[in-house]
Amino acid sequence: MQNEEKILILGGSSYVGRSLSAELGYARTICTYNSTNVKNGIFFNSLTMDLADVVSNPEGISHAVILLGDTNPETCAADVQKSYALNVDSIKLIIKRLSEWHIKPIFASSEFVFDGTKGNYVETDPVNPILTYGRQKVEIEKHLQDYCENHVIIRLAKVFGDRLGDDTLFTKWIDDIANNRTIRCAYDQSFSPIYVRDVVRVVIQLTEANCDGIFHLASTHAYSRVELLEILLKHVNKYVDIDVEIVRCSILDFDLLEKRPLNVSMVPDKLIQTIDFQVSDIESTCKDIVSDIFENGFDRLIDKPIETQNERK
Ligand SMILES: NC(=O)c1ccc[n+]([C@@H]2O[C@H](COP(=O)([O-])OP(=O)(O)OC[C@H]3O[C@@H](n4cnc5c(N)ncnc54)[C@H](OP(=O)(O)O)[C@@H]3O)[C@@H](O)[C@H]2O)c1
Incomplete structure (x- = not known):
């Protein structure tokens, strides 16, 4: 990518x-x-505008x-037509414009x-979504593969x-602990969470290396949700006595419109090899998050660049 290109x-x-634009400037x-x-x-x-109306150069x-x-599987399932219009129809139109403009x-x-x-899914494993949200993602992946010669799917x-x-994984729990809210945590749901700063760095590196193809961006190990909470509690315990009620339960106990896939952990090896990337270690990143928040005080960190949104998926 040339420097002057945006x-x-x-x-x-x-x-x-917001994290990506903050990093790129x-x-x-x-x-x-x-x-x-x-x-x-x-x-x-x-849903209502053409990209050509807003991108002049x-x-x-x-x-x-x-x-x-x-991006919320629950709202996607609650109104399939509405989420399809946004997640599939509108994105296909965006891709059409990008292709015309030769933008990857x-x-x-x-x-x-x-x-x-x-x-522990790798890029060559067959997809088989069981959530509406996942089916919509697959439809765009296939559309890109069929109609767009050069593209990246992360x-x-x-x-x-x-x-x-x-309101993401660890910070949401820290907020729950600080506010004495009961934490319900599934023992039977596994995934390989990824640090937002890694996402930003990977997107930038993939553009700079002008890569194409599908890449899994995930931590190098799979964790159950309960394991992740235990990692957090171990570090928080160094600063405060934890007094919140923790309820270990099945993901099936949550009142969700669609049954969640149980183990969606992915292997990031292809990405690591392609761009020589080191994925942040979950345990040490969690330790750093906790020490930063507890050693510098809650107030300092509230309302900083990554702002509060509605509770995240
Ligand atoms: N966050 C995760 O854990 C995660 C995991 C896997 C994949 N992803 C994917 O990564 C991407 C970013 O996720 P995120 O969590 O950062 O997303 P997010 O915070 O939920 O933001 C969704 C974005 O969609 C925009 N949007 C909604 N309706 C729109 C419309 N009608 N027209 C134009 N824009 C509209 C929103 O704009 P406004 O806010 O301005 O309305 C916002 O910028 C998504 O594609 C998501 O599926 C995220």
């Missing part, structure tokens, strides 16, 4: 998009938002990172393209951050 972030207001990015205004962002509702853009969509799409797919019966594991208020 990266279009479709869904610049998303959790991942305003000079190198064009960010869209829909309902959540972001600094220097362009309003773009993909496509020749200056090398890659477009497609992050926008309904980088599509954020998900671990939920798998049915969760195997775990299947993201569950993304977590390090800021109180970002």
Whole structure:
């Protein structure tokens, strides 16, 4: 990628998009938002607008990172038609425009393209989504493979951050602990969560290396949700006596519209080899998150770059 070429972030207001644009800087990015205004962002509702209405100089853009969509499996299942219009129809139109402009799409797919019966999925494993959200991701993956010669598909594991208020894996639990809220935690759901800063670095490196293809972006080990909570509690215990009620339960005990896949862990080896990337270790990252929050005080970290959103999936 040449320095003067820009990266279009479709869904610049998303959790991942805000971290990515913060890292790349305003000079190198064009960010869209829909309902959540972001600094220097362009309003773009993909349900009602054509990308050509808002992007005036496509020749200056090398890659477009497609992050926008309904990213909550529950709302996707609650109104399949509505989520399909956004997650499939509108993204196909975006891809068509990008192809016309010779801009390479980088599509954020998900671990939920798998049915969760195997775990440790590699890129060559067959997809078999059991969630509406996962089926929609698969439809775009296939569309890219059929109609777009050059593209990148990044299947993201569950993304977590390090800021109180970002409502991701560890920080959400720290917030629960601080506010004495009961934590219900599944022992039978496994995944390989990925640090948001890794997601940002990988997207940038994939654009710089001008890669193509499917990549799994996940931690190098699979963990059950209970194991992840135990890792967190071990570190939090060094700072405070934990007094919250912890209820270990099955994922089936949660009142969800669709049954969740049980083990969606993925193996990131292909990515590691392709761009010589070192994925952050979960245990040491968790330790750093806890020490940063507890040694620097809660107040300092609230409302920092990664802002509070609705409770995350
Ligand atoms: N976060 C994860 O753990 C995770 C895991 C696997 C895959 N992914 C994938 O990674 C991508 C980013 O995830 P995220 O969690 O960062 O997303 P997110 O925070 O849920 O943000 C969703 C984005 O979609 C935009 N959007 C919603 N409706 C729109 C519309 N009608 N027109 C245009 N934009 C619209 C939102 O804009 P406004 O906020 O401005 O309305 C926002 O920028 C998604 O594709 C997601 O499926 C995420």
